[in-house]
Amino acid sequence: MTERIVVERATKRYGEMTVFQTLDLSVREGETVCILGPSGCGKTTLLRSMHGLIPLDDGRIVIDGAAVTSPRRNVAMVFQHFGLMPWKRVSENIAYGITLAGLPSAVCAERVRKYTEMVGLTGFERSYPYQLSGGMQQRVGLARALAMEPDVLLMDEPFGALDAQTREILQDELLHIHTLVPHTMVFITHSIEEAIALGDRVVVMSSRPARVREILAVGIPRPRTVASVIAHPRFIELRDRCWRLLREKAA
Amino acid sequence: MTVREAQATSAAATVMHRRRRIPASDWIVRIASIAVVLGAWQLAGPMLNPLILRPPSAIFASFFELIGTGELQEALWQSLREFVLGLAIALVLGILIGILSGRSRLFYNATDPLIGALYSVPSVALVPLIAVLFRSFDDPPRITAVALFAIFPILINTQQGVRNVDRDLLEVARAFNSSERRLWTDVIVPSATPFVLAGVRLAIGRALIGMIIAEFFIGLVGLGYLIIKYENVFRIDAMFVPVILVSALGVLMMGFVQWIEGRVAPWLRREH
Numbered sequence: 260m261t262e263r264i265v266v267e268r269a270t271k272r273y274g275e276m277t278v279f280q281t282l283d284l285s286v287r288e289g290e291t292v293c294i295l296g297p298s299g300c301g302k303t304t305l306l307r308s309m310h311g312l313i314p315l316d317d318g319r320i321v322i323d324g325a326a327v328t329s330p331r332r333n334v335a336m337v338f339q340h341f342g343l344m345p346w347k348r349v350s351e352n353i354a355y356g357i358t359l360a361g362l363p364s365a366v367c368a369e370r371v372r373k374y375t376e377m378v379g380l381t382g383f384e385r386s387y388p389y390q391l392s393g394g395m396q397q398r399v400g401l402a403r404a405l406a407m408e409p410d411v412l413l414m415d416e417p418f419g420a421l422d423a424q425t426r427e428i429l430q431d432e433l434l435h436i437h438t439l440v441p442h443t444m445v446f447i448t449h450s451i452e453e454a455i456a457l458g459d460r461v462v463v464m465s466s467r468p469a470r471v472r473e474i475l476a477v478g479i480p481r482p483r484t485v486a487s488v489i490a491h492p493r494f495i496e497l498r499d500r501c502w503r504l505l506r507e508k509a510a
Numbered sequence: 511m512t513v514r515e516a517q518a519t520s521a522a523a524t525v526m527h528r529r530r531r532i533p534a535s536d537w538i539v540r541i542a543s544i545a546v547v548l549g550a551w552q553l554a555g556p557m558l559n560p561l562i563l564r565p566p567s568a569i570f571a572s573f574f575e576l577i578g579t580g581e582l583q584e585a586l587w588q589s590l591r592e593f594v595l596g597l598a599i600a601l602v603l604g605i606l607i608g609i610l611s612g613r614s615r616l617f618y619n620a621t622d623p624l625i626g627a628l629y630s631v632p633s634v635a636l637v638p639l640i641a642v643l644f645r646s647f648d649d650p651p652r653i654t655a656v657a658l659f660a661i662f663p664i665l666i667n668t669q670q671g672v673r674n675v676d677r678d679l680l681e682v683a684r685a686f687n688s689s690e691r692r693l694w695t696d697v698i699v700p701s702a703t704p705f706v707l708a709g710v711r712l713a714i715g716r717a718l719i720g721m722i723i724a725e726f727f728i729g730l731v732g733l734g735y736l737i738i739k740y741e742n743v744f745r746i747d748a749m750f751v752p753v754i755l756v757s758a759l760g761v762l763m764m765g766f767v768q769w770i771e772g773r774v775a776p777w778l779r780r781e782h
Contacts (some may be wrong), residue, residue, distance in 0.1 A: 312687060330687050342682035345777040346700040355696070356686040385779050407686075 261288045263411060264309060265442045267352075268318035273306055275454040278304050279469040281318065282465060291437065291444040293454035295501060303339075305414050305469070309445060322411065331472055332360060335404035339416040341396045343388040343403075343505060345354045350375065353402045353500030355400035360407065374402040401433075403439065414446040418453065430456055431483050439481055451501045455479075456488040461497070463504040472504050549742055564747040572748040582751065589721055591731035592723060593759075596656020597717045600778065604661045604713075607707060608668025612702075618669075628661045633720065637727045647729035652721070653727065659720025663712035671705025672698060707771045714763045718756050 262333060263463045266284040271278040278301035296302045307313040309320050311329040319326045322334065329334075337354065343352050350371050375381055378398040378509050388396050397417055404412060418426045437444070446491045448454050454461045461475045490492055548566050576582035595738035611618040611625075637655050642653040679697050688696065724732025733752040740749035769776065 285572060312681065330685050332687070338678065338682065338685075342678050342679045344679065344696060344700070346775065347696075355682075359686050359688055359692060389777050401712045 263288045265321040270317035277468040290459040293446045293458030294462045295454040301469040333410040335409040336413040337417040339419045341400045356407045368451040370406045374406045378402045412442045412444045518758045523768045560767045568747040569750045592652045598655040600660035604664030608665045612669040612672025626634040641728040653725040655724035656720045660717035661714040667709025671702030
């Protein structure tokens with residue numbers, strides 16, 4: 260299996276504080292890697308570095324054989340804060356990235372239609388974000404990233420701000436979308452259940468300075484739903500393992 | 511579940527649309543409040559001080575008298591010219607300096623102390639100086655005075671609007687490889703617009719004050735002249751005509767700007 264993203268001895272410091280140090284990690288083509296860690300452990304910083312938004316102090320991150328220095332066209336990001344423009348309608352928000360990429364307007368229109376439908380927002384194209392619930396707003400954020408038709412999706416705790424039910428609905432839809440368009444995905448979360456439900460592998464991080472404590476292969480067959488994952492015998496075992504790893508004090 | 515969520519949202523959106531307009535009951539209260547004040551003034555005013563508190567009916571009569579002689583229209587035209595040109599200059603300069611100082615640290619540091627100092631000076635004190643500076647009692651110094659009064663709220667609000675752009679959105683723009691030009695059109699300008707318009711609303715009130723003061727100090731013309739003229743002969747009913755006209759102008763213009771705000775920034779209407 261080819262490796263799409265390789266993190267090599269990545270180090271990030273803010274002044275005296277070390278966020279992560281000599282971190283190694285690789286993400287294979289087409290797989291979903293969930294990065295699980297306590298809040299403030301630097302997992303979001305790591306994700307931003309993967310997109311070239313935050314420079315590393317040492318080491319490097321390689322995507323498709325090239326070191327990342329600025330956002331790549333074949334990588335798209337979904338944010339915890341949604342990051343929608345309040346002054347743009349749903350369709351304009353979804354079109355944001357692809358119009359910036361300079362795609363012809365006919366292509367943009369077709370992609371907006373396709374991904375609006377994929378995330379279940381057909382009929383809301385002309386709404387403004389404030390007219391939508393949090394869950395629907397994040398569907399817009401997701402469609403905006405999907406419309407780029409990226410090879411890699413970077414998800415920064417995308418469902419972290421949502422209530423439990425909405426969260427589960429969106430997890431299921433993301434699992435479904437993954438069967439339609441199998442992206443390589445890096446998914447940041449602090450929810451153990453979410454990491455197991457979505458991930459092919461779960462990377463458990465320690466608190467700051469963040470290190471990789473353990474990488475767990477989930478091994479629950481796809482197609483999945485959140486319910487099917489929770490019902491799977493392996494789920495409890497994985498959850499307990501994650502719990503124990505997160506609770507252990509960093510050595 | 512998804513469909514239900516969608517339905518709930520569209521219902522919520524409808525409620526929000528409906529809530530946007532001021533309901534009829536609010537209007538009744540607004541109009542009743544004005545009617546009560548006018549009624550009390552009409553009845554009690556002459557009893558308290560028949561010379562100063564001239565009743566609204568007398569002011570109303572003077573209004574038609576001043577229109578009959580053509581005085582009011584002439585003064586209004588004069589004053590509006592100063593107001594519009596002064597406000598336009600304040601808009602252009604205020605937005606320009608506001609944007610520059612909001613985006614450039616160098617420019618901000620260079621101008622901020624000066625702007626702060628100038629803003630704290632009572633603008634009234636500078637009005638006679640403007641006439642001296644221009645060596646004229648014509649329109650240009652009066653227009654400059656209006657601009658001086660109006661520029662600060664526009665400038666400061668524009669600056670704050672540009673500086674307060676949501677950091678999250680700036681990050682999104684970077685993550686999607688936005689060009690500098692698109693960063694302005696997609697993010698900075700729309701997020702600063704409500705700030706700028708709020709500044710314009712404040713500026714209208716100040717511009718009207720500047721206009722009247724300039725007309726008092728520089729050349730005695732326009733509505734300011736009418737106020738002085740009728741005050742000096744104790745025609746208080748006639749004096750109130752330009753006073754009320756200025757205040758009506760203010761209300762009208764601010765309402766207009768608010769209407770523009772609703773058109774260009776519909777996402778803010780939820781706050782009302």
